[in-house]
Amino acid sequence: MLEPRPAPGPLPGAPGPGVPEPGAPDELVEFGVEVRSQWRLVLGRFFRHRLAMASLFLLALLVVVAFLGPHLSRHDYTKPGPDLSQAPSIHHWFGTNELGIDTFAQVQRGAQRSIEVAFLVAFLSTTFGSIVGALAGFYRGWIDTVLMRLTDLFLTIPTLAVLLVVAARYRGSRNSWIPIVLIIAGFTWMPLARLVRGVTLSLREREFVEAARAVGASNARIIFRHILPNSLGPIIVNATLVVAGAILVETALSFLGFGIQPPDVSLGLLISNGVQAANTRWWLFYPPGFFLLLFCLAVNFVGDGLRDAFDPQQTRVRA
Amino acid sequence: MAGSVLEVENLHVTFASPDGPVKAVRGLDFSIGDGESLGIVGESGSGKSVSMLAVMGLLPRNATITGSIRFRGQELLGRPEAELRKLRGGKMAMIFQDPMTSLNPVLTVGFQIAEAIEAHRPDTDRKGRLARAAELLDLVGIPNATTRVRQYPHEFSGGMRQRAMIAMAIANDPDLLVADEPTTALDVTIQAQIMAVLERAQEATGAAIVLITHDLGVVAGTADRVMVMYAGRAAETGTIYDVFGHSRHPYTLGLLASLPRLDDTGRERLVPIPGSPPSMVHPPPGCAFNPRCPYARALCKAEMPVLRPIEGTGQCSACHFAEDLNGARPT
Amino acid sequence: MGGFILRRLAISIPLIIVSSFVVFLLVAAAGDPLAELRGNPNTPKSTIEARRHQLHLDKPVLVRYGMWAKGAIHGDFGRSFVTGEKVGPKLWRAIGVTMRLLAGSVLLAVLFGVMIGVVAALRQYSKFDYLATLFAFIFFSMPVFWLAAVLKDVGIRINEAVGHTWFFTVGEESPGLAGSFVHVWSDRLGHLVLPALSLILIQVAGWSRYQRASMLEVLNADYVRTAKAKGLPPGKVIVRHALRNALIPVVTLVAIDFGLLLSGAVITETVFAWSGMGRLLITGLQRQDINVVQAWLLVSATMVIVFNLVADVLYGYLDPRIRRA
Numbered sequence: 001m002l003e004p005r006p007a008p009g010p011l012p013g014a015p016g017p018g019v020p021e022p023g024a025p026d027e028l029v030e031f032g033v034e035v036r037s038q039w040r041l042v043l044g045r046f047f048r049h050r051l052a053m054a055s056l057f058l059l060a061l062l063v064v065v066a067f068l069g070p071h072l073s074r075h076d077y078t079k080p081g082p083d084l085s086q087a088p089s090i091h092h093w094f095g096t097n098e099l100g101i102d103t104f105a106q107v108q109r110g111a112q113r114s115i116e117v118a119f120l121v122a123f124l125s126t127t128f129g130s131i132v133g134a135l136a137g138f139y140r141g142w143i144d145t146v147l148m149r150l151t152d153l154f155l156t157i158p159t160l161a162v163l164l165v166v167a168a169r170y171r172g173s174r175n176s177w178i179p180i181v182l183i184i185a186g187f188t189w190m191p192l193a194r195l196v197r198g199v200t201l202s203l204r205e206r207e208f209v210e211a212a213r214a215v216g217a218s219n220a221r222i223i224f225r226h227i228l229p230n231s232l233g234p235i236i237v238n239a240t241l242v243v244a245g246a247i248l249v250e251t252a253l254s255f256l257g258f259g260i261q262p263p264d265v266s267l268g269l270l271i272s273n274g275v276q277a278a279n280t281r282w283w284l285f286y287p288p289g290f291f292l293l294l295f296c297l298a299v300n301f302v303g304d305g306l307r308d309a310f311d312p313q314q315t316r317v318r319a
Numbered sequence: 320m321a322g323s324v325l326e327v328e329n330l331h332v333t334f335a336s337p338d339g340p341v342k343a344v345r346g347l348d349f350s351i352g353d354g355e356s357l358g359i360v361g362e363s364g365s366g367k368s369v370s371m372l373a374v375m376g377l378l379p380r381n382a383t384i385t386g387s388i389r390f391r392g393q394e395l396l397g398r399p400e401a402e403l404r405k406l407r408g409g410k411m412a413m414i415f416q417d418p419m420t421s422l423n424p425v426l427t428v429g430f431q432i433a434e435a436i437e438a439h440r441p442d443t444d445r446k447g448r449l450a451r452a453a454e455l456l457d458l459v460g461i462p463n464a465t466t467r468v469r470q471y472p473h474e475f476s477g478g479m480r481q482r483a484m485i486a487m488a489i490a491n492d493p494d495l496l497v498a499d500e501p502t503t504a505l506d507v508t509i510q511a512q513i514m515a516v517l518e519r520a521q522e523a524t525g526a527a528i529v530l531i532t533h534d535l536g537v538v539a540g541t542a543d544r545v546m547v548m549y550a551g552r553a554a555e556t557g558t559i560y561d562v563f564g565h566s567r568h569p570y571t572l573g574l575l576a577s578l579p580r581l582d583d584t585g586r587e588r589l590v591p592i593p594g595s596p597p598s599m600v601h602p603p604p605g606c607a608f609n610p611r612c613p614y615a616r617a618l619c620k621a622e623m624p625v626l627r628p629i630e631g632t633g634q635c636s637a638c639h640f641a642e643d644l645n646g647a648r649p650t
Numbered sequence: 651m652g653g654f655i656l657r658r659l660a661i662s663i664p665l666i667i668v669s670s671f672v673v674f675l676l677v678a679a680a681g682d683p684l685a686e687l688r689g690n691p692n693t694p695k696s697t698i699e700a701r702r703h704q705l706h707l708d709k710p711v712l713v714r715y716g717m718w719a720k721g722a723i724h725g726d727f728g729r730s731f732v733t734g735e736k737v738g739p740k741l742w743r744a745i746g747v748t749m750r751l752l753a754g755s756v757l758l759a760v761l762f763g764v765m766i767g768v769v770a771a772l773r774q775y776s777k778f779d780y781l782a783t784l785f786a787f788i789f790f791s792m793p794v795f796w797l798a799a800v801l802k803d804v805g806i807r808i809n810e811a812v813g814h815t816w817f818f819t820v821g822e823e824s825p826g827l828a829g830s831f832v833h834v835w836s837d838r839l840g841h842l843v844l845p846a847l848s849l850i851l852i853q854v855a856g857w858s859r860y861q862r863a864s865m866l867e868v869l870n871a872d873y874v875r876t877a878k879a880k881g882l883p884p885g886k887v888i889v890r891h892a893l894r895n896a897l898i899p900v901v902t903l904v905a906i907d908f909g910l911l912l913s914g915a916v917i918t919e920t921v922f923a924w925s926g927m928g929r930l931l932i933t934g935l936q937r938q939d940i941n942v943v944q945a946w947l948l949v950s951a952t953m954v955i956v957f958n959l960v961a962d963v964l965y966g967y968l969d970p971r972i973r974r975a
Contacts, residue, residue, distance in 0.1 A: 152665075153665075153668065153669065153672060155906070155909065155954075156665065156669055156909070156951045156954045156955055156958075157669065157672075157673065157909070157947060157950065157951045157954070158909040158910070158912045158913045158916075158950055158954070159909065159910075160913030160916060160917070161912075161913065161916070161931065161946070161947060161950060162676065162947075164931065164932075164935055165676055165677055165680050165935065165943060165947070166676070166680045168680065168935040168936075168938070169680050169682070244791060248793050251793055251795075252793065252794070252795055252917060255793075255795045255917070256795075256917070256920060256932060257936075258935070268793075268795075271793075271795065271796055271799065272795075275799045275921070278799060278800075278802075278803040279803055279806050279807065282803075285799070285803070286800075289793070289796040289799075289800065292793055292796065293788075293791060293792055293793070293796070296791035296792070296793070297787060297788060297791040299791075300787055300790060301787065304787075375879060377875065377878055377879060404881045404883065405881065406881070407878075407879060407880070407881035408879060408880035408881030408882070409881055413879045415872060415876065415879075417872060420871065420872040420873060421872045421873055421875075421876045422873055422876065423873040423876075423891050423894075423895070424873070424895070424969070424970070424971055425894055425895060425898075425968065425969060425970060426891075434877075434880065434882065434886075435880040435881075438880055438883075439881060471970045471971070473970070473971045484876070487876075487880065
């Protein structure tokens with residue numbers, strides 16, 4: 001009759017009777033995985049996503065160029081010069097317009113303004129939307145009803161039209177970018193709020209919320225310390241996409257004349273000024289457009305990489 | 320072999336994965352005869368589902384299958400897909416675990432059963448097929464079959480959907496019926512009903528049944544023979560009386576010991592098997608069970624045991640020390 | 651099914667009413683048709699007051715809404731503050747023009763979006779899939795106004811190179827267009843090409859991605875495995891089981907995106923100088939022509955609601971589980 005050896009004891013974390021552990025033998029460590037925090041896992045996945053990393057680099061480059069503009073080129077975007085309507089050259093990298101103003105300087109300034117607006121909109125709408133969404137999902141009740149009806153309502157009216165109507169009031173005003181930021185943020189927080197509401201609804205049923213309550217945590221603490229941090233994944237991904245969306249909206253408004261107003265510059269304004277000249281003086285039209293396209297492309301790739309990092313699925317195409 | 324429905328020899332199934340090749344099945348041998356019931360028991364990851372999916376030819380493209388699978392003496396591996404399709408759903412049928420998602424929600428139940436008939440008997444006409452579908456629903460115990468035939472899956476309960484799946488599987492009078500955890504997703508009371516339906520289906524068709532499950536109780540109640548699988552290989556095979564009463568493999572012993580028994584005093588602790596199932600990317604050397612086995616010796620790590628018949632019994636076991644284990648219980 | 655349609659209809663009507671109220675408030679609050687008069691320091695206060703009274707702007711908002719709504723139900727949207735023309739007929743004409751652009755764009759975008767998405771899902775990770783993904787990302791990030799202008803420029807350059815007008819880049823039809831049905835419509839279709847392309851390229855980008863994801867999800871579904879286990883030929887598995895289910899969510903998406911398409915049409919029409927809803931809205935806003943803007947918003951909201959209604963019904967037809975709702 002074969003005599004069994006004394007039981008080797010359970011692995012740490014494995015269920016089992018309280019047999020004193022003589023120390024886990026090597027054979028039991030089958031997986032050899034070190035404990036990693038969730039954030040490190042996410043970051044790790046992101047860094048391995050080559051396309052997202054490359055796009056992040058490109059994005060940083062574009063932002064740096066836009067913001068360090070005045071220090072990079074020697075020209076001022078407001079000062080007319082002697083060289084009128086010049087094609088790109090060593091002297092003027094993107095040529096000049098009909099007033100002799102350097103186009104590269106203009107594109108830089110326009111990019112800077114458009115990027116500022118986009119990031120600000122993303123920040124404001126994400127913050128506001130997350131809080132409202134979390135409150136709506138957590139407390140339900142009137143906040144929830146109001147939120148849902150409001151979003152339903154504004155889904156029926158084309159967003160651009162609404163923005164145009166409200167922005168029309170600020171045509172011709174100076175510092176137009178401030179109302180533009182507020183207006184765009186004011187109409188883009190709703191989808192995010194719905195998203196956070198959905199996540200909150202599912203999270204509030206989870207055990208850790210019950211546990212927090214059992215320990216006596218207040219509702220506010222539960223929302224801010226437990227629910228919002230766990231919704232951070234979708235929030236961050238969404239915020240990234242809002243940046244791209246916001247810059248497209250702002251430039252569209254500016255293109256139509258209802259966004260950033262002169263003398264301030266925006267990529268949209270530059271493009272609308274350049275449209276007429278597209279055929280004969282292409283350097284006024286194509287560079288701002290390409291900058292905008294590259295920026296949005298980079299942001300979208302980064303957003304996609306983030307989405308993959310937070311929630312890897314087999315069905316996603318990896319670059 | 321006369322009367323043999325399925326013979327599997329040295330089956331290996333490997334999946335390509337970003338972490339390396341996953342060896343889900345590592346050398347499996349078994350056979351089933353006409354009208355027999357074989358239960359395949361094992362943990363998740365033991366390879367029990369994968370092996371039968373390989374038999375049916377339903378594995379994804381990144382799976383490499385070697386060995387031999389013979390249905391009624393004809394080799395299935397390497398056959399062109401068009402020929403395999405003639406068998407699938409016809410003479411070989413399979414039902415799956417979750418009845419809630421196994422039926423197409425936008426097509427009526429009757430249509431889906433009729434579809435199975437059409438695929439293998441294209442000469443039948445639509446009305447005839449639908450009538451046959453209603454007959455089958457009746458056979459599996461669904462009341463008001465003629466009305467039900469025109470309904471959609473969401474109008475059926477879970478148990479009823481599983482019955483409909485069984486009806487679909489037996490529509491073409493199969494010789495082999497594979498049931499992959501058919502009751503796992505259902506309530507315990509429904510479980511018994513579904514097992515009864517399976518038995519009735521077997522009577523009606525004379526098919527051999529392969530019942531895949533991790534629930535020893537379900538196997539004990541239904542199957543004639545049982546194969547216990549661990550880490551992609553068979554650990555032990557035999558009749559249920561032999562395997563459950565006189566187990567010849569430490570894994571089987573461990574499984575049985577971890578179950579509560581009716582004749583327990585209520586004071587004993589349940590004894591789970593220590594450790595966790597092995598990684599199928601890097602299975603342990605030698606006998607895959609050796610890290611968790613209370614009887615493991617140096618030989619177990621050095622040499623992989625082969626499934627061999629144990630003298631004096633009808634059982635086969637893949638343990639170096641099978642002869643010594645006659646149904647022993649670890650204390 | 652009939653009950654389902656009626657229920658959906660019943661929800662739509664109050665929605666239109668509420669939308670009309672919100673629209674009215676919005677425009678009333680944001681727009682100021684007296685801005686020009688106010689801006690001119692020479693205008694005496696009495697003139698401003700008189701005008702204000704004439705335009706009923708001195709009445710409380712609810713009363714004004716009531717007056718406007720009563721007229722709107724009868725199709726009377728008042729008159730333009732700037733030209734005095736009746737708003738209604740102008741609006742319908744503009745809608746007709748824009749509908750041409752939208753109808754063609756939506757149909758083609760759905761067709762190509764679905765095809766590309768399905769093929770990309772079936773040939774996952776293939777070259778086609780990668781190319782489709784790249785295409786989708788590029789056009790998804792593309793500003794529609796720039797794309798429209800680029801296409802216009804490319805069209806002009808090709809015309810110059812060829813010496814012949816292959817691509818129409820201005821307007822929705824040639825001036826003074828008259829003649830047989832075929833002649834008129836082939837001219838209009840020719841003018842549709844570039845603007846529709848601007849909208850289609852961007853929509854296909856988004857829709858193909860969605861369709862691809864939907865198709866992949868369905869391909870991995872249990873019921874597709876069941877279909878294969880029955881021995882069905884791959885064609886039937888893909889079309890009858892996978893595709894049929896994968897198309898359903900796309901219906902909702904197209905409906906949701908209708909508002910987006912309308913916005914895109916506004917921008918595209920501006921670039922190509924069409925006399926459609928785009929020009930109507932933009933000039934209305936530029937001139938603070940409140941009646942025009944209000945009518946525009948109400949009609950477009952109604953169009954979106956109707957479109958969503960149609961999509962809902964279609965969804966109910968495709969997915970039997972919804973019919974009870």
